[in-house]
Amino acid sequence: MSEIIIEPIDKYGLTISSESKKKQLFSKIGVVGAGKEGRTIINMAATAGMEVVFLDESQERIDYVMGELQKVMDQKISSWGLTPSEKKIIMNRITPTLVYEDFKGCDLVIECTRYSESGRRSTPLRKNIFKRLEEILDVDAIIASNGSTVIISELAADLDHKERCVSLYFPVSHPDARILEIVSGMYTSEEVYHKMEVFARLIKYKPHRINESNGNVSLRMLGVMLNEACQILLERVSSIEDIEETFTIIYGQRYGIFRMADIVGIERLVTLMEAMFNDFGVKHYKPNPILWKLYRSNQLGVRTGKGFYIYDNDGNPVSFNKNIV
């Protein structure tokens, strides 16, 4: 038989032509900074069928990130959550870059940079990123920041189109925690907020509207509970094991509160709780001495292999960290 004829489909449309073609919302999105959270976003958006461009600082970082993305998907395959051919399709949608110009055509770019491994983030750096994004993106493209501290109004302040800025928080506690906290800042327009609701649903998250406030809802509650749990521990009212079981058995949580703190990251919680303390002036936000102790000794949870628990290389807890009290 003769060879297969291959030609472009465009001229066979009845009403579709290149001019009339409407661009689908969120067909291409961008991510600046592919740390752990950035990678989660890349993975979810690509799984949902979006083209994802991500930017990181060097080729070595990019290679590392691509490797990590593969690893997460391989883990999913080995636990029967994904097929190898699905992985191939998803990986195909992900494009790494070193230059901002490649964000051209994105409907949404999410900034997820981490200034240092200690978890602090630099506001001037992030402001700069927002500005560069504004230079490249279409006027109706959304610029978002991933985080849980009050920042979005500040980041938006210097832009020409401040209404397009929004802040997002993806809870990291476990894979089924599919609620997206969408934070409207002072300038965020209703239209942009509603578009982000659409985005949330596309990646199979339930959107929650948050009016800009430190810690949003999820982490603010966690911070206070964690402080209380640490205090109980300090006063030797009970043991780590029993406090954990109080959460898992009595309150039916998937993980205990200390395990949860390790997953979220001690550095993130300490910084956030400090910020909440400064904002609200209320003592119960002040990080407990145990948290400071872990923070200063760089025992930051799952990411560093040590926190309230000791973890193996795959991030599974091996034992409690006996040095805490």
Place this chain on the structure above:
Amino acid sequence: MKILVLNCGSSSIKYKLFEMESKEVIAQGGVEKIGMKGSFLKFTLADGQKVILEGEILEHRAGIEYILGVLLSEKYGCIQSLDEIEAVGHRVVHGGERFNESVLITDEVIEILNECIELAPLHNPPNLKGIYAIQELMPETPQVGVFDTAFHQTMPDYAYMYGIPYSLYEKYGIRRYGFHGTSHRYVSERVCEFLGVPYEEQRIITAHIGNGGSVTAIKNGKSMDTSMGMTPVEGLIMGTRSGDVDPGAISYIMEKEHMGTNGISTLLNKFSGVLGISGISSDMREISAAIESGNERAALAMETYNYRIKKYIGSYAAVLGGVDILVFTGGVGENQAVTRRDVCRNMEYMGIELDEALNDAVHGKEAVISKPSSKVKVVIIPTDEELTIANDTIKILEKG
């Protein structure tokens, strides 16, 4: 008179255009990877030439528009105007309890189909998208829905009810619905025509076996029981689907492997069946090759696969009080002699005597493969779901 048959999947559309006077297929092909990178429309011309049209196909509507565009085109087309297409027949996966036969699609039908989405969240939404697209592009053309579940709506309640609290049936419609109905109906009718016996007086077991598979017990033209259940996971061992598994084992696996509902669903739908047992492939041809080279797990997968079919045939013989005709159809049923042989082996006690030489010789065409002395006629009938959909479409047009 021309009828277009559409089968819209989650990321694909298959189509066939029939000339109904001659029952000839005058155009066929499919769109794949809708909404993904690398989407394309592929079709085969009358002379066997294969054509692939590449380009962005973001949603089903666009896919259908390109299909119509190709049918109209000077280069590859076969019609001058869309008016030549008398009607469009759609394969619809789940009709719930509301549809026991094919229907003309009206606003009311669309509303009910929307209610059925919960029962078939993966399948019904694309079916509906196809219907909407035709409504928009060919507003005057009547559309007909042909349901995978409709043929099985004749099952008696004791056959479709599960042994779980009745309130769950009332609340969520949890019961056996069965699938491949169009195929079971077609091959059971066709086999009677082929053998020259009255359809209304036969006890027939149809085994539709392919990558997915189900067995149906048909008495006097009515489906009495079928192996697929509320979803297409129950029953036979399939390419990647588990078929029957102890429900107790499922909750145990979920606990041991820390799995959620999505995880267990993927495990049972995509990593089980022949692929899961063999660890090699879901494709029976690759399994056969592996058996040749001595792979024991492949042999086990094949044996388990065949055994399960046999078990269902035995139980349906009991349901029907004996069998007159056993039909094999579907990719594997039509082509894999070894499965037919193993299934029919040692069934002489119930009147099945396979002619092994004949069985080995026939591939993918209508043929009796039992011995003349066999009380049960064992027959291969290649299925033709699209033609059945086209025939139903015509029937409904004529009726109304």
